[in-house]
Amino acid sequence: MAAALPRNGDLADQLELLADLSEILGEQPFRVLAYRRAAARIRDTAASVAELALAGTARELPGIGKTIEAKIVEAVESGEMQALSRRRAQVPGEVASFMRLPGLGPKTAARIWRELGVTTLAGLREAAERQRLRALPGFGQKSEEKILRALAEGAAAGEPRRGLLGSGLPLLREVVEALRAHPAAVEVSEAGSVRRRKETFRDLDVIATAADPAALTAHFVALPWVLEVVAHGDSKATVITKQGLRLDLRVAAPESYGDLLQHFTGSKEHNVALREEAQRGGLSVSEYGVTVSETGEVRTFRDEESLYAFLGYAFIPPELRESAGELEAARTGTLPHLVELADLKGDMHCHSSWSADGRASIEEMARAAAARGYRFLCLTDHSHSLRDGRIEAQWEEIAAVNERVAPFRVLRGVEANITAKGDVDLADEVLEQLDWVVASLHTSFDRSPTERILAAIESPHVDCIGHLSGRRLSRRRGADVDVERIVARAAETRTALEINAQPERLDMRDVHARLAGEAGVLVPVDSDAHTTQALAYAELGIGQARRAWLTKDQVLNTRTWAQIAKMRG
DNA sequence: GCCGTTTTCGGCCCGACTGTTTTCAGTCG
Numbered sequence: 001m002a003a004a005l006p007r008n009g010d011l012a013d014q015l016e017l018l019a020d021l022s023e024i025l026g027e028q029p030f031r032v033l034a035y036r037r038a039a040a041r042i043r044d045t046a047a048s049v050a051e052l053a054l055a056g057t058a059r060e061l062p063g064i065g066k067t068i069e070a071k072i073v074e075a076v077e078s079g080e081m082q083a084l085s086r087r088r089a090q091v092p093g094e095v096a097s098f099m100r101l102p103g104l105g106p107k108t109a110a111r112i113w114r115e116l117g118v119t120t121l122a123g124l125r126e127a128a129e130r131q132r133l134r135a136l137p138g139f140g141q142k143s144e145e146k147i148l149r150a151l152a153e154g155a156a157a158g159e160p161r162r163g164l165l166g167s168g169l170p171l172l173r174e175v176v177e178a179l180r181a182h183p184a185a186v187e188v189s190e191a192g193s194v195r196r197r198k199e200t201f202r203d204l205d206v207i208a209t210a211a212d213p214a215a216l217t218a219h220f221v222a223l224p225w226v227l228e229v230v231a232h233g234d235s236k237a238t239v240i241t242k243q244g245l246r247l248d249l250r251v252a253a254p255e256s257y258g259d260l261l262q263h264f265t266g267s268k269e270h271n272v273a274l275r276e277e278a279q280r281g282g283l284s285v286s287e288y289g290v291t292v293s294e295t296g297e298v299r300t301f302r303d304e305e306s307l308y309a310f311l312g313y314a315f316i317p318p319e320l321r322e323s324a325g326e327l328e329a330a331r332t333g334t335l336p337h338l339v340e341l342a343d344l345k346g347d348m349h350c351h352s353s354w355s356a357d358g359r360a361s362i363e364e365m366a367r368a369a370a371a372r373g374y375r376f377l378c379l380t381d382h383s384h385s386l387r388d389g390r391i392e393a394q395w396e397e398i399a400a401v402n403e404r405v406a407p408f409r410v411l412r413g414v415e416a417n418i419t420a421k422g423d424v425d426l427a428d429e430v431l432e433q434l435d436w437v438v439a440s441l442h443t444s445f446d447r448s449p450t451e452r453i454l455a456a457i458e459s460p461h462v463d464c465i466g467h468l469s470g471r472r473l474s475r476r477r478g479a480d481v482d483v484e485r486i487v488a489r490a491a492e493t494r495t496a497l498e499i500n501a502q503p504e505r506l507d508m509r510d511v512h513a514r515l516a517g518e519a520g521v522l523v524p525v526d527s528d529a530h531t532t533q534a535l536a537y538a539e540l541g542i543g544q545a546r547r548a549w550l551t552k553d554q555v556l557n558t559r560t561w562a563q564i565a566k567m568r569g
Numbered sequence: 570g571c572c573g574t575t576t577t578c579g580g581c582c583c584g585a586c587t588g589t590t591t592t593c594a595g596t597c598g
Binding site (some may be wrong): 028029030031032034035037038062063064065066067068102103105106107128136137138139140142143188203231236248263264266268271272273274275276277278280284285287307461494512 | 571572574575581582585587593594595596598
């Protein structure tokens with residue numbers, strides 16, 4: 001077998017570093033921008049870009065041309081792009097990491113290196129302590145203090161920590177409610193990446209209009225969960241919460257609420273693409289309004305619908321605003337009608353106390369699901385908890401519960417483990433008596449994960465693959481699975497691929513779920529709940545499904561169990 | 570370095586804040 005191809009993430013990292021080093025070396029800014037755009041595109045591509053480049057088709061991706069495609073081929077064949085190796089030889093190792101310090105960009109990093117001869121983070125700390133940095137023009141005492149503080153906090157060490165959507169969304173909603181309750185507030189909305197339901201966030205954004213903006217921002221910085229006020233003006237404030245989350249409020253005039261909300265919902269890439277398009281039509285878009293270049297007339301919009309309409313687009317749901325084809329679809333009237341939380345009729349992956357880590361009884365889970373408006377629940381306790389005849393005992397309990405909760409229905413399921421050899425760890429005689437079999441990787445993620453998942457898909461008893469990559473956000477990156485092959489085979493065998501809605505999983509990720517949907521794979525949105533409360537994670541999974549452009553039809557559990565059983569024949 | 574219903578050449582989103590400044594570059598979102 002050939003050596004593994006570099007992952008999209010690895011290629012994107014190389015291009016990002018190439019961009020950083022090029023910038024420090026003072027090269028053409030637009031080339032740097034091109035590297036960064038290509039990196040972002042590669043990260044959000046489901047297919048293996050290494051494979052595409054080898055086939056000569058990577059250049060069909062927007063933002064990737066002949067030159068960058070050739071660089072990717074180099075990286076595949078030799079491990080690293082030559083352009084990157086060359087610049088690495090020119091710029092000392094840690095200079096690029098200077099740029100991770102807040103307020104410190106490429107220009108400043110270059111000057112610290114070239115003019116002061118500082119090449120390491122330790123050297124940078126020493127230079128700041130000895131007040132050598134202020135020798136640089138435009139540098140003073142405050143800049144030195146800021147750098148020392150950031151170094152002490154370990155800001156340069158690695159990636160900035162991101163919060164999980166599952167923890168940010170509830171807090172953001174509390175803030176929105178608290179602001180709405182204030183008499184000066186007119187309209188209040190969540191914004192930013194959380195509004196787009198992106199799986200992780202850097203900060204939480206809130207937008208408002210108010211009769212008295214200063215009163216509202218004053219109320220905001222005095223909310224009970226505020227630990228520290230970072231900035232506080234009449235129209236804008238930033239605070240740090242007691243959980244260490246960064247919270248931003250922007251207040252605007254009611255007549256340009258739509259402009260502001262659109263701007264602060266992002267994504268940055270969506271806004272850049274939107275504005276570039278608008279500019280070609282002689283319009284300049286900002287958070288304050290749309291300026292007609294020829295006349296200088298400024299149009300403002302009270303809501304996003306009318307802003308998008310004025311620019312020639314259908315309303316684009318926030319979850320789609322990632323510059324991934326949504327602008328074209330909105331212009332041509334081909335946006336999908338996205339699935340909604342209320343469409344769900346059941347949950348197809350959850351656990352009871354029959355699993356070692358489950359907390360609620362079967363009946364408690366069933367009643368909680370019914371209370372959410374569901375009609376059925378596939379109970380999928382772990383296979384290793386159901387050995388030695390326990391599964392038959394569980395079936396008896398399921399039957400008894402079903403009598404008590406009818407017409408709600410609990411189905412006999414299991415979450416089986418895909419072993420290191422690629423087997424499903426339950427006997428066929430047991431599997432064939434089950435209504436719903438989820439098979440998942442739980443261990444040995446680096447041992448041929450693709451082949452093991454494909455083997456599970458081939459089993460006639462496996463109905464669905466659980467949490468495809470096994471990733472844990474901000475803890476463990478997922479298995480390096482060949483999603484294209486798995487999706488293709490899942491489509492042929494009519495095996496479902498779930499979106500697991502656990503806050504730290506959200507697995508499949510958005511671009512992979514989109515690929516699955518396009519291939520005709522049915523995607524259940526599952527909570528993987530181990531408690532009754534965790535059934536509510538379905539909302540996060542629906543956000544992920546919407547980010548994947550999925551419609552109601554493409555999400556399997558928008559159907560009743562009777563409909564699903566009929567479909568499966 | 571990429572890209573094109575004004576362009577294969579000449580563009581490339583937009584505005585605010587920060588620190589150190591008498592008019593701005595650099596950085597950020």
